[in-house]
Amino acid sequence: MKVTSTTRVLTLLGDPVAHSASPELQNAAFAAAGVDGVYVAVRCAPDDLVGFMRGLARAGGGGNVTLPHKEKAASILDIRSEAVRRTGACNTFWGDDEGRVHGDNTDVEGFRRALETFLEGPTAGIRVLLLGAGGAARAALAALVADGAGEILLYNRSQERARAVSRRIGGPKVRVVPIARELEGEDFDLVVNATRLGLAPGDPSPVDFRKLNRAGAAMDLVYGRHTTGFVQAAEAAGIRATDGMDMLIQQGAVSFERWWGHVAPVEAMREAVAERQTG
Ligand code: NDP
Numbered sequence: 001m002k003v004t005s006t007t008r009v010l011t012l013l014g015d016p017v018a019h020s021a022s023p024e025l026q027n028a029a030f031a032a033a034g035v036d037g038v039y040v041a042v043r044c045a046p047d048d049l050v051g052f053m054r055g056l057a058r059a060g061g062g063g064n065v066t067l068p069h070k071e072k073a074a075s076i077l078d079i080r081s082e083a084v085r086r087t088g089a090c091n092t093f094w095g096d097d098e099g100r101v102h103g104d105n106t107d108v109e110g111f112r113r114a115l116e117t118f119l120e121g122p123t124a125g126i127r128v129l130l131l132g133a134g135g136a137a138r139a140a141l142a143a144l145v146a147d148g149a150g151e152i153l154l155y156n157r158s159q160e161r162a163r164a165v166s167r168r169i170g171g172p173k174v175r176v177v178p179i180a181r182e183l184e185g186e187d188f189d190l191v192v193n194a195t196r197l198g199l200a201p202g203d204p205s206p207v208d209f210r211k212l213n214r215a216g217a218a219m220d221l222v223y224g225r226h227t228t229g230f231v232q233a234a235e236a237a238g239i240r241a242t243d244g245m246d247m248l249i250q251q252g253a254v255s256f257e258r259w260w261g262h263v264a265p266v267e268a269m270r271e272a273v274a275e276r277q278t279g
Helices: 022-033 046-058 070-076 082-087 106-119 135-146 159-169 229-236 245-260 266-278
Strands: 008-014 037-043 062-065 092-095 101-104 127-131 151-155 174-176 190-193 217-220 240-242
Touching: 008 022, 008 046, 022 037, 022 245, 022 266, 046 062, 046 070, 046 092, 046 101, 062 245, 070 101, 082 101, 082 106, 082 135, 082 159, 092 245, 101 245, 106 135, 106 217, 106 245, 127 135, 135 151, 135 159, 151 159, 159 174, 217 229, 229 240, 245 266
Parallel strands: 008 037, 008 062, 127 151, 127 190, 151 174, 190 217, 217 240
Antiparallel strands: 062 092, 092 101
């Protein structure tokens, strides 16, 4: 794709951004779909976020927002999607003809799509252990609650943060577990890791699967070039497991849909990520 004076600029705004797979993912998608856009990662300080977002959106561009700016981004928007309102976080923004900044949190739909593929069955009624209380956990919780999970136990290192998340997104089906020992002997259809544990090769699993009575499946939101500790521990216990790569692709696909108004070339995105993994 030739970059010209009419090319739309889409950015990833965050700090750090150097590790991100989004530029490869989105530029491969733009090329496969034949759209006139270019995607770049920009390291951005908190005070610069509002200028970047407003300026880019008014210029017909947009982008993604990542750590540590997702909450601040939500406060900058003029028009918020239901997912932004529910989670208080924004990871995708774009402009309209009247200069307004729109935003969505595509981690919610990305998690939902990845989970649907992984589970090969409905989310409704399942019993889930969700580990973590940061942005990723909020997106997963919003999707699980909306899709009718039967019961969700939320466990986080800092209990107070889990309680705050549960107050915002929870409901009668969500229960905060204060200490890990209370998970011993429990049965789950699904265990989700939404902590940062696993980002570094050698990080341990945030849960000891041997202490649970049963875990039907294990989904990590963390991804990397290595197999995460969570996936390793699940597989060692004979549990079907996946990492966060499919969610990354799916949230990117939903962002693409918001910017371009049509379905994303998911296979091209998958190939770009696979190439990056082996490259
Ligand atoms: P946050 O910084 O918002 O939250 C981090 C979470 O990890 C908190 O719950 C924190 O607990 C927990 N945590 C950190 N260190 C430890 C530790 N040593 N032991 C136990 N728990 C720990 O991050 P995000 O929620 O935004 O991201 C979490 C992970 O999800 C990241 O690895 C990120 O890359 C991934 N992610 C993947 C996506 C995908 O598309 N696959 C999308 C979004 C995120 P505490 O509150 O106690 O500090």
